Amino acid sequence: EVQLLESGGGLVQPGGSLRLSCAASGFTFRSYAMSWVRQAPGKGLEWASSISGNGGSTFYADSVKGRFTISRDNSKNTIYLQMNSLRVEDTAVYYCAKEAFGDYLSDYWGQGIQVTVSS
Amino acid sequence: QSVLTQPPSASETPGQTVTISCSGSSSSIGSNYVYWYQQLPGAAPKLLIYRNDQRPAGVPDRFSGSKSGTSASLAISGLRSEDEADYYCAAWDDSLTGPVIGTGTKVTVL
Numbered sequence: 001e002v003q004l005l006e007s008g009g010g011l012v013q014p015g016g017s018l019r020l021s022c023a024a025s026g027f028t029f030r031s032y033a034m035s036w037v038r039q040a041p042g043k044g045l046e047w048a049s050s051i052s053g054n055g056g057s058t059f060y061a062d063s064v065k066g067r068f069t070i071s072r073d074n075s076k077n078t079i080y081l082q083m084n085s086l087r088v089e090d091t092a093v094y095y096c097a098k099e100a101f102g103d104y105l106s107d108y109w110g111q112g113i114q115v116t117v118s119s
Numbered sequence: 120q121s122v123l124t125q126p127p128s129a130s131e132t133p134g135q136t137v138t139i140s141c142s143g144s145s146s147s148i149g150s151n152y153v154y155w156y157q158q159l160p161g162a163a164p165k166l167l168i169y170r171n172d173q174r175p176a177g178v179p180d181r182f183s184g185s186k187s188g189t190s191a192s193l194a195i196s197g198l199r200s201e202d203e204a205d206y207y208c209a210a211w212d213d214s215l216t217g218p219v220i221g222t223g224t225k226v227t228v229l
Contacts, residue, residue: 035218037164037220044205044207044220044221044222044223045156045158045164045207045220045223046220047209047217047218047219047220050217050218059216059217060217061217095163095164100154100166100169101152101169101170103151103152103211104211104217104218105152105154105169105209105210105211105218106154106166107166107169107175108166109163109164109165110163111163112163
């Protein structure tokens, strides 16, 4: 059974930093790209970042490029999202998601973790 | 960054069919597979359709997807109260070099 468990969320002030983690199990982790998708309160889903299975390729939405860094540790079956220079508009539930069939679109999602940026 | 356009809402009575459209571009839907997700209130998204028209195991055949050119559609037949949810389309976009997710459609069962 695929399981994705996010951690590391919380309340942070504007300009601050936070690192999210997502621990995966139930599949061959290194064989799949992984993504972070976020959802602001009352809004739709927004893709934030993706990373290939071996970590060699990373992709970012324009809204987070230069501020967020995605990485993975295949020995720990975990991906990370380092978020710097956080803004109020980064407030959202952040979901970790597993790639489905080699095109970076997802089939399994974690339960999500809340990130709140506020003074 | 969303460049997939969906109607904000759709509604129908139980037992009827509701169809949700998803309009993209040549670099997104026109060149890549379309996925559809269901998000129940307070829950994480769930995959309904992958690769335009394929259903994962466990998804009822009341849900069907199609694609034509730069647009796609999700049809829900035999509508039930438990189908009340938000629905999103998604596809890779070659120009943006990343996935794009639709604006979302809230389905209401009258």
